[in-house]
Amino acid sequence: MQQSKQKLWTKDFIIVSSVNFFITLIFYLLMVTIGVYAVKEYGATTSQAGLITGIFIIGSLIGRLMIGRFINAIGRKKTLIIGLVLFTLASILYFVDLGVPFLLFNRLIHGFTMGMAGTASGTIVAQIIPVTRKAEGIGYFSMSATLATAIGPFIGLSLSQHSSFQVILGFCVVLGIIAFITSLFVYVPKLQTSTKGSEVKGFKLSSFIEPNAVPIAIITLLVAFCYSSVLSYINFYAIEINLVSTASFFFLVYAVAVLVSRPFTGRLMDSKGSNYIMYPSFIIFAGGMLLLSTATTSFTLLLAGILIGLGFGNMQSSTQAIAVKLTPPHRMGLATSTFFIALDAGLGFGPYALGFIIPKTGYSNLYIILGIVVLVTAVLYYFLHGKKERATMAELKKSGLA
Template identity: 45%
Template sequence: MNKTKLWTKDFISVSLSNFFLFLTFYILLVTLPSYAMDELHSSSSVAGLMTTVFLLSAIISRPLAGQWLESKGHKKVLLIALILFAGASLLYFFPKTIVGFLVVRLLHGIGFGMATTAVGTIVADIIPASRRGEGMGYFVMSTNMAMVIGPFVGLLAMHQWGSSILFILSVIVAIGSLITGLSVRIKKTEQAAEKVVSSSFSFRNLFEASAVPIALVGSFMAIVYSALLSFVSIYANEIHLANVASLFFVVYAIVLLLSRPFTGKWLDQYGPNVISFPCIVLFAIGMLVLSQSNGAVTFLLSAGMIGLGWGTLFPTFQTIAIQDAEPRKRGLATATFLSIYDTGIALGSFIVGIIAVKMDYSTLYFFSSFYILVGIVLYYFLHTKKQRTSVSVKEQTKVQEI
């Protein structure tokens, strides 16, 4: 029996658009705080607002983008978002004060939040339903690859050629996202369905209730992941492994790339529980190994385990959020999931930063492994048990109808 085709032109185009979106994000994420301190002479706390303002504006814009996707149409929202994102990238050349830069970051974050919501929704419609787990896994790989390449390219540009080349590079990459996004075709049947939805504004319509439980699980886990993003390089310096710190997310991405053909198919064939429970445990073990690392082997081994664990969990959770929603609510489901998830990342960076003052990173990562295991309980009650109850209610309803 032939499989429904996954690697279509539209799937590749929307994945590339997502890759360029996140590549721009990571290029600037690692460079703008140092730019703010070195060239705008701001304090480290104010420089940290470069990331905070961007993420907050993205979080706030996503629910609105989710509602607009339903009422205005996928293609229109994607076009507006990508133009705003690319346009904001051009504005980095002009501000000479920290306030001006924060305004640009605010606009850029709005474009980013809208665009990532749009591409996440569109790809869910493009992927065949029978291969959604596999397809979402590959789609999220575009984000992971940007996470590996972006910081390297950004720091290289900043240190070798200066801020002007850095900003030119971010504009080129953002335009790449716009070009690849514009080549994606939206099915007419989907557009027709969208026009039926009321365009009236409602706070209730800003969130998709079915996506909230699994989004909360993802946000809970994201707090630990934010500790990795923010502090793993500092931890590597502490344990005298600065020479291999840059390889952490490279190994993370390689393991993801090698495992993706299997994990995605298993998700489609056996359901999310078969994937989620082992991956939560693997994520916890990876953090435990990281906390006890005293050499390059264990340090990079933990990267592989975390990559296989958390790297598989994130697309699994996003797939659950999309599948639990009605087809016409996928935009809101995507927006709800990503908004709550990013809130976990933002809160995690703040909370972990406070905790890190009280204890060393080895101890922090050690306790993080037990924190992750609590996620098993959270996942069971917010998804597995809830799903079983829903199935049981449906079966009883069918029996009564008969």
């Protein structure tokens, strides 16, 4: 009982969550504005603007892949600070006008540094959260990104309508500096297990990817792929069904749904196991996608946003918690990196792949198809993790530990 009351909201937890909020806010703020800026200021083509927007995620993937291997050798706090310094410097380099090639290069570097800082913050928070409150803690930590997902695009679009892009860039630099200064005050306890030498020798796949986290990462990749259709195409769909004004509130109700539910789902997962959260989330997410496909009124569209928030929003934090729980403490960096690689790949490459399907299906049919894909993924989850989780929880109940 003593252990179950360990403090979650420590100074360090709040600092790392705040840092994660700031860097994610910058990411989403630029995602909705950089393409238009590239077309207006650099004369970029539509395809170049798309590449400028998306190459950030490629950089983030590379950053997560590389830093997951070396984070223990460098040091977790040091990795976070270096990542934030480079992240802020990349934000400043947007002011340098050397044409589209340099802008592409800087977007790639900016993404790499976010992958570096994001993996470090996720690893640190997984380390400082009490073991008995792991899912609950990661759920709260993920809320910082959820808030940024809703606030970032809103600020970006508002600033782009009333200010120049230079003001947007200046705002991003200020946020980066605040994140860096804040990170200096975090305390990261040393790991009990010393494995620095073994982490960096050789060229095994396991040096870059945590094998224990791969099954749940596959699930993460698939559900993120489905969610990317909402993230990228909801505005286009809203235009088609004449609900443009309502669509601006879609991610707001999505964020509210996540914020309201996370405190309960995290505790339930810690006490009842991941299946208790994951299976309902699959059903709710699929229901939200199917409802979205039939949306003709503001109420239906926003209700779909609530369901998708309850479904995908809670799956996102739950799958991260599963990845961390399945991994030894000294490989948390790789587990966190593996999870985010899958998440970023699904969100980043999903829109590109779905862009080939939409002309043949239309948006409504696309959401129906992806709703079905979510349900199929639930079956895959059973075989990759759910079955084992069920057996584990049964053993714990037998022994009186759950």
